[in-house]
Amino acid sequence: MKLIRSALHAIRTGRFERSMSALTAAGAAITTAEIYLSHDGASFGNKMMYWPIVVVPTAIPAGVAGFFSRRAARTVLPAASILIVVNGIQGAYLHVRGIRQRPGGLTKYNMESGPPAFAPLLASLVGGMGLLAALLRRETLPGEGN
Template sequence: MTVARHRGLARRALTDVRTGRFERSLSAVTAAGAAITAAEIYLSHDGASFGNKMMWWPVMVVPTAIPAGIAAVFSARAARTVLPLTSAAIVVNGLQGTYLHWRGIAQRPGGWTRYNMEAGPPMFAPLLASLVGGMGLVAAVLRREKYFRS
């Protein structure tokens, strides 16, 4: 591709973002983010031996955004129905996880000490999972952009 063509594609992408036509791209990013986040959650919770049965919830909920995000890339209907449902479930589960992590820190000997905040359950990790759900919710309300043609 020529430099002028690259500039044209970049200009088109910027216009799509500015005008709210970013649904397909953000749906794809949601699916990718969910895959990475689900893997991280599984490894972290497995390292803690799934000591609390609630640790299985994000392992089951977050991956639902992977097929939903992929479907939303190809289907406007999926972007309006399935993606917002799975994304809302992830946001709610992330908020629940934040409560549970903070409660876990508070229950450690000494309570809210710097050591417990660093060595206990990660304080903000569930909120990062909620961001994946938030991206899916934003994607669901944006207008669809057209595919770039090469």
């Protein structure tokens, strides 16, 4: 119970840098796997489909480093996170372009059966978590001194 109270207090006071760094690393791993499976299902038909497979996983070591190092949380993690956000915006543009190129253009049917228009923006949220981690104050873990 004390651990939960401590965690809630840290969140309320904006001391969530370590946890958000770790969540960014975990989110990047899961998101990369999902992107790989989706793009592999489309046979990597466009060479640009490899970019998120290269860019998103950079948040895994950056997030782990941010968990252990205040300096990494303020330098390496935001750098990787910005790349992910930019790549997600680029991916959303490419997905919408892919939908528009289908016969009939931008229709409900093409939105449902074509590339997922908003999925790359979900990947951008992983980058957003990393950027948020860099802005938050660092929490102390149980057993650490202040």
